[in-house]
Amino acid sequence: MEKQKLIAQGKAKSMYETDMAKTLLMEFRDDASAFDGKKISALNNKGKVNNQFNAFILNKLEEEGIETHFIKTISNNESLVKRLDMFPIECVVRNRATGSLCRRLGVEDGLILEPPLFEFFLKNDQLGDPLINENHILSFKWANQEEIDAMKSMTFKVNQILRQLFDQANLILVDYKLEFGKFENKILLGDEFTPDGCRLWDKDTLEKLDKDRFRQDLGDVIESYQEVANRLGIQINLD
Numbered sequence: 001m002e003k004q005k006l007i008a009q010g011k012a013k014s015m016y017e018t019d020m021a022k023t024l025l026m027e028f029r030d031d032a033s034a035f036d037g038k039k040i041s042a043l044n045n046k047g048k049v050n051n052q053f054n055a056f057i058l059n060k061l062e063e064e065g066i067e068t069h070f071i072k073t074i075s076n077n078e079s080l081v082k083r084l085d086m087f088p089i090e091c092v093v094r095n096r097a098t099g100s101l102c103r104r105l106g107v108e109d110g111l112i113l114e115p116p117l118f119e120f121f122l123k124n125d126q127l128g129d130p131l132i133n134e135n136h137i138l139s140f141k142w143a144n145q146e147e148i149d150a151m152k153s154m155t156f157k158v159n160q161i162l163r164q165l166f167d168q169a170n171l172i173l174v175d176y177k178l179e180f181g182k183f184e185n186k187i188l189l190g191d192e193f194t195p196d197g198c199r200l201w202d203k204d205t206l207e208k209l210d211k212d213r214f215r216q217d218l219g220d221v222i223e224s225y226q227e228v229a230n231r232l233g234i235q236i237n238l239d
């Protein structure tokens with residue numbers, strides 16, 4: 001496999017074409033960002049930890065019947081994925097209120113949401129990833145109804161699978177963001193699932209073990225991601 005042209009350099013990952021058709025190399029870098037790129041930093045080992053964390057979770061989701069773009073890891077901080085035509089949309093499920101939901105609606109931090117709350121956001125840093133609804137998606141033709149329904153039902157199914165997985169590791173899956181894309185007319189889960197894109201609280205102490213440690217300057221960011229990995233039984237190789 002040959003790494004070829006860089007096609008996208010995001011805030012945390014770089015996507016390269018390869019000599020294999022419809023296959024991208026996804027490189028997890030050590031860069032961390034928050035607040036739509038306004039706060040940036042480099043965190044040692046973040047790329048390696050997140051690549052291996054993501055591989056474990058996406059494999060788990062595949063085992064449970066969620067189709068994803070993930071093919072395999074090829075180094076400690078790189079994986080091969082199917083090249084998707086991404087929807088410019090972020091799908092968020094919340095089991096507890098925190099973050100932007102509390103700022104927007106003034107609700108109590110940590111409030112349990114039953115049923116879990118689903119929200120769509122537009123993926124657009126310049127606009128601060130605004131909250132949107134299905135009507136925006138349909139009118140601006142970002143996706144059709146069938147695609148919306150598929151993204152929503154896959155995002156909820158991920159909740160069922162991962163809530164249980166994290167619960168067994170004494171963690172609360174507070175909320176998370178997923179991105180989807182199309183591959184040969186099928187909708188696949190793309191991008192990543194790591195502590196960068198979800199919130200995980202210790203069940204007993206409610207200690208934050210996710211990117212809020214970076215957002216809120218709590219320290220030990222990558223150590224906390226590794227703690228989560230340890231509890232899930234993920235062996236992280238930092239060579």
Ligand code: ADP
Pocket residue numbers: 008009010011012013014015024069081082083084085086179181190191192
């Ligand atoms: P951001 O765009 O939020 O800064 P990243 O640094 O994570 O994010 O960059 C990864 C980029 O690659 C994102 O724009 C994401 O939507 C896109 N992407 C993720 N998976 C795939 C895929 N399988 N095919 C094509 N693009 C993808």
Ligand code: CDP
Pocket residue numbers: 090092098099100101129175176177196197198199211
């Ligand atoms: O992070 P913030 O408080 O601004 O946003 P949120 O809407 O409360 O985020 C909900 C969940 O989606 C959190 O787990 C975020 O980490 C994740 N998210 C993300 O990964 N990328 C974004 N652009 C926005 C949210």
